[in-house]
Amino acid sequence: MSEYLKVTNISKSFGKFQALKEASFSVNEGELVCILGPSGCGKTTLLRVIAGLEEQSSGQIVQKGVTISDLPPDQRDFGIVFQSYALFPNLSVRNNITFGLQTRKQDASTMEARLNELLSLIGLESHKNKFPAQLSGGEQQRVALARALAPSPGLLLLDEPLSALDAKVRQFLRLEIKNLQKKLGVTTIMVTHDQEEALSMADRIILMNKGVIEQIGTPHELYSKPNTSFAADFIGKTNIIHASKVSDSKVNMLGKEFECNEPIPQSQVTIAIRPEDIKITQNPNDANTVQGKIIEIEFLGSYSIGQVEVSFDNQKENLICHLPIDNNEASNLAKNSQINFTLSSNSLKIVT
Amino acid sequence: MKKSRDDYLTIFFIGIAALYILASLALPMYAILSKSIENKDGLFIGLTNYKYYFSNPSLFYSIYNSLFVSIITTVISVTLSFLFAYALTRSCMAAKPFFRSIAMIPILLPSLLAGIALIYLFGNQGVFKELLMGKSIYGPIGIVIAEVFYTFPHALLIIITALSIADARLYEAAKVLRASPLRTFFTVTVPSAKYGIMSACFVVFTLVITDFGIPKVVGGQYNVLAIDVYKQVIGQQNFEMGAVVSVVLLVPALLAFIVDRIVQKKQVSILTARSVVYEPKPNKTFDMIMFAYCSLIALLILTVVGMCLYASLIKFWPYNLSLSLKNYQFDLMDGGGWDSYYNSIKMASYTALFGTIIVFTSAYFIEKARSFRGARTMMHLLSMMPMAIPGMVLGLAYIFFFNSLSNPLNFLYGSMAILVICTITHFYTVSHLTALTALKQIDNEFESVSSSLKQPFYKMFFSVTVPISLPAIFEIGIYFFVNAMTTVSAVVFIYGPKTTLASVAVLNMDDAGDIAPAAAMGMMIFYTNAAVRIVYVLVTKKILVHFQQWRHKV
Numbered sequence: 060m061s062e063y064l065k066v067t068n069i070s071k072s073f074g075k076f077q078a079l080k081e082a083s084f085s086v087n088e089g090e091l092v093c094i095l096g097p098s099g100c101g102k103t104t105l106l107r108v109i110a111g112l113e114e115q116s117s118g119q120i121v122q123k124g125v126t127i128s129d130l131p132p133d134q135r136d137f138g139i140v141f142q143s144y145a146l147f148p149n150l151s152v153r154n155n156i157t158f159g160l161q162t163r164k165q166d167a168s169t170m171e172a173r174l175n176e177l178l179s180l181i182g183l184e185s186h187k188n189k190f191p192a193q194l195s196g197g198e199q200q201r202v203a204l205a206r207a208l209a210p211s212p213g214l215l216l217l218d219e220p221l222s223a224l225d226a227k228v229r230q231f232l233r234l235e236i237k238n239l240q241k242k243l244g245v246t247t248i249m250v251t252h253d254q255e256e257a258l259s260m261a262d263r264i265i266l267m268n269k270g271v272i273e274q275i276g277t278p279h280e281l282y283s284k285p286n287t288s289f290a291a292d293f294i295g296k297t298n299i300i301h302a303s304k305v306s307d308s309k310v311n312m313l314g315k316e317f318e319c320n321e322p323i324p325q326s327q328v329t330i331a332i333r334p335e336d337i338k339i340t341q342n343p344n345d346a347n348t349v350q351g352k353i354i355e356i357e358f359l360g361s362y363s364i365g366q367v368e369v370s371f372d373n374q375k376e377n378l379i380c381h382l383p384i385d386n387n388e389a390s391n392l393a394k395n396s397q398i399n400f401t402l403s404s405n406s407l408k409i410v411t
Numbered sequence: 412m413k414k415s416r417d418d419y420l421t422i423f424f425i426g427i428a429a430l431y432i433l434a435s436l437a438l439p440m441y442a443i444l445s446k447s448i449e450n451k452d453g454l455f456i457g458l459t460n461y462k463y464y465f466s467n468p469s470l471f472y473s474i475y476n477s478l479f480v481s482i483i484t485t486v487i488s489v490t491l492s493f494l495f496a497y498a499l500t501r502s503c504m505a506a507k508p509f510f511r512s513i514a515m516i517p518i519l520l521p522s523l524l525a526g527i528a529l530i531y532l533f534g535n536q537g538v539f540k541e542l543l544m545g546k547s548i549y550g551p552i553g554i555v556i557a558e559v560f561y562t563f564p565h566a567l568l569i570i571i572t573a574l575s576i577a578d579a580r581l582y583e584a585a586k587v588l589r590a591s592p593l594r595t596f597f598t599v600t601v602p603s604a605k606y607g608i609m610s611a612c613f614v615v616f617t618l619v620i621t622d623f624g625i626p627k628v629v630g631g632q633y634n635v636l637a638i639d640v641y642k643q644v645i646g647q648q649n650f651e652m653g654a655v656v657s658v659v660l661l662v663p664a665l666l667a668f669i670v671d672r673i674v675q676k677k678q679v680s681i682l683t684a685r686s687v688v689y690e691p692k693p694n695k696t697f698d699m700i701m702f703a704y705c706s707l708i709a710l711l712i713l714t715v716v717g718m719c720l721y722a723s724l725i726k727f728w729p730y731n732l733s734l735s736l737k738n739y740q741f742d743l744m745d746g747g748g749w750d751s752y753y754n755s756i757k758m759a760s761y762t763a764l765f766g767t768i769i770v771f772t773s774a775y776f777i778e779k780a781r782s783f784r785g786a787r788t789m790m791h792l793l794s795m796m797p798m799a800i801p802g803m804v805l806g807l808a809y810i811f812f813f814n815s816l817s818n819p820l821n822f823l824y825g826s827m828a829i830l831v832i833c834t835i836t837h838f839y840t841v842s843h844l845t846a847l848t849a850l851k852q853i854d855n856e857f858e859s860v861s862s863s864l865k866q867p868f869y870k871m872f873f874s875v876t877v878p879i880s881l882p883a884i885f886e887i888g889i890y891f892f893v894n895a896m897t898t899v900s901a902v903v904f905i906y907g908p909k910t911t912l913a914s915v916a917v918l919n920m921d922d923a924g925d926i927a928p929a930a931a932m933g934m935m936i937f938y939t940n941a942a943v944r945i946v947y948v949l950v951t952k953k954i955l956v957h958f959q960q961w962r963h964k965v
Binding site for chain 2: 147
């Protein structure tokens with residue numbers, strides 16, 4: 060795969076506030092990359108800089124070998140869908156989609172053909188003459204997508220495209236957009252604060268926090284090998300525990316020694332453990348096993364989330380873990396019961 | 412970043428707008444300020460003119476008079492309009508739309524007409540002269556009554572807006588906590604309308620202190636600042652002293668404006684997306700009281716208009732009460748005759764057309780342009796300025812600026828164009844705010860979408876922004892038209908022999924003692940404005956609905 064977009068050391072300040080600090084990454088042709096992060100992390104600013112809607116304070120952007128960072132938006136090659144969709148309310152679906160096609164070069168029949176192609180792509184052929192207010196949120200979203208795709212841009216930018224929709228529609232459209240993107244092969248950058256959305260749609264995720272890129276990787280990499288405690292905590296639920304190094308393969312935490320498969324870089328480390336990696340065991344003498352008391356149980360249907368309190372050396376540490384559900388309600392674990400659980404050596408992830 | 416074609420167009424338009432503001436506002440104001448520190452030969456004499464002014468008790472006393480009538484009027488007008496607005500928004504009385512329309516009538520009349528009506532009602536040969544118990548209507552009493560009539564709808568509109576943004580949840584909370592109606596009124600209603608009330612006070616105060624028509628007609632020997640400007644300039648041809656009084660008049664207007672801006676900034680939006688709109692519940696006694704009150708006010712308003720209508724239609728008050736149209740034979744009197752009326756229509760139409768174009772386009776660049784933040788903020792501040800400048804001051808400033816032989820724009824002097832420019836500037840701020848409010852409701856990303864689709868901004872402007880904003884655009888046009896028909900203060904200094912205006916004709920005929928024809932001309936202005944207003948309502952109802960289909964869900 061060839062590199063389509065290269066972003067190098069982009070910084071952006073608004074007055075004294077630095078929204079972006081030296082952001083660098085690249086996007087391959089045909090790839091769907093999600094910029095993920097909490098609100099205010101600079102992800103939308105980054106997208107707007109790529110679009111030319113904000114001017115970077117420093118840094119460079121190269122698209123298909125051409126430096127675009129000094130070009131105004133109308134001289135860059137991209138289509139964009141905003142969170143609000145920004146559909147023109149007084150124009151019909153048809154006129155919204157053809158808005159970017161009405162140039163001198165296009166003759167009417169080519170335009171009509173392109174319109175019909177896009178309409179069938181988004182499955183809204185019968186809504187051609189409706190106004191945006193007469194469409195559902197999901198339909199509006201697809202019209203916005205078709206309008207952005209109409210001039211066949213090389214790069215598609217999506218700014219929180221699904222956040223205005225309710226949960227069911229959102230889930231459906233996730234797949235739709237992903238399939239559409241793969242079908243057209245258009246390089247896409249999507250901004251979202253929803254980790255599930257990013258995990259399910261992205262080829263790669265760029266995780267941002269406070270204007271800095273924390274980690275770049277495939278969804279699986281980010282989930283299973285978070286580099287930082289922020290990454291571990293933001294993507295999925297996680298337990299963050301402070302530990303000290305005992306030997307090259309052992310740490311001390313929760314008042315006990317634990318085997319750890321990852322290299323331990325320094326004497327004090329931070330360890331992330333996913334709740335689903337905490338396994339209940341009957342045998343307190345198993346390796347990497349510790350005892351705790353369930354102080355809270357939250358029933359979620361297919362499983363429960365338990366809060367387990369581990370007491371050691373006059374300290375207490377709370378861990379969250381997944382508890383299995385038994386069909387027989389009476390045989391489930393109860394609040395205040397003591398359990399033993401194992402933190403397997405390869406579930407201990409060392410983060411910074 | 413490199414400039415795009417849109418950027419160059421933006422620079423071009425902002426540049427033109429800046430030049431326009433410079434010529435229509437900044438330079439004239441500079442001219443009047445510098446005139447006030449010059450002698451008759453145009454030499455700089457420092458504050459000598461001001462020393463003379465403040466040592467002259469008869470001139471100086473006008474400041475006191477102006478403040479006195481302005482404050483009294485503000486208290487009365489805001490109280491009356493608050494009660495009226497309260498009835499319209501918080502009661503279930505009948506005929507609300509009727510009362511609302513009646514209350515808006517004074518906006519359609521030149522302010523002078525209220526004064527003329529008072530002369531017929533309470534003047535030396537007035538119908539209800541006895542009610543004054545020997546006091547004369549000429550003077551502060553007449554001024555205050557007429558000013559209350561004139562300012563009532565202005566205050567009412569602001570307070571209605573303030574009262575209609577009530578959050579029903581607060582009232583429910585008060586009820587659940589068992590607060591008495593009176594306590595609820597003072598702890599919920601008044602605080603949430605506080606800024607609206609304050610704003611109404613500033614608007615009324617400024618309108619009164621800068622008004623010239625009413626004191627001219629019913630002021631008698633009671634001098635106020637606006638009258639002094641007129642007397643110095645028209646009566647004594649003392650332009651320097653006129654400039655001095657103008658600057659003095661500018662001070663309270665400017666102060667009221669600044670304080671109002673500060674107060675408005677403090678207002679945080681109390682109406683959030685979660686607010687529930689307050690729906691008044693029927694309460695027989697309360698609704699009856701409110702109905703009675705509104706009927707009384709409506710009756711008073713109709714009496715004033717009815718009196719003028721009657722006066723304009725009878726032969727010779729109070730001796731020959733038979734009906735005739737002789738008072739409408741304007742060509743037989745001073746004041747420019749029917750030509751004045753046609754000139755006014757022309758002037759108002761041009762003002763509405765060009766004013767709307769200038770205001771809306773400038774507001775668009777101020778609100779939606781992608782770059783040039785500094786220039787845009789500057790333009791916005793300048794667009795807010797006209798609100799603080801009394802019409803008299805603006806008119807006088809135009810004389811000084813445009814009548815100067817060294818000014819290349821001198822050719823405009825005495826033309827229709829200068830009247831139009833002056834009137835647009837005079838009523839710029841309110842129109843600007845209307846346009847800005849409408850534009851702020853439009854998604855800011857439209858411009859981004861348009862440029863990502865490689866379309867020039869003007870395509871978006873004409874095919875999306877303008878159609879969406881049509882209601883606001885019509886509103887601005889009507890506002891310009893109605894005000895251009897009624898305004899006297901700014902244009903009284905700059906009309907020429909060929910550009911006499913109806914509103915000025917009312918003034919001049921009244922001055923010459925032709926009060927009945929003055930009333931008739933005033934009524935012509937009223938008929939025209941009312942007709943335009945009615946046509947506007949029909950247009951919005953029929954045609955606009957057709958063009959605004961997209962707003963509806965079906």
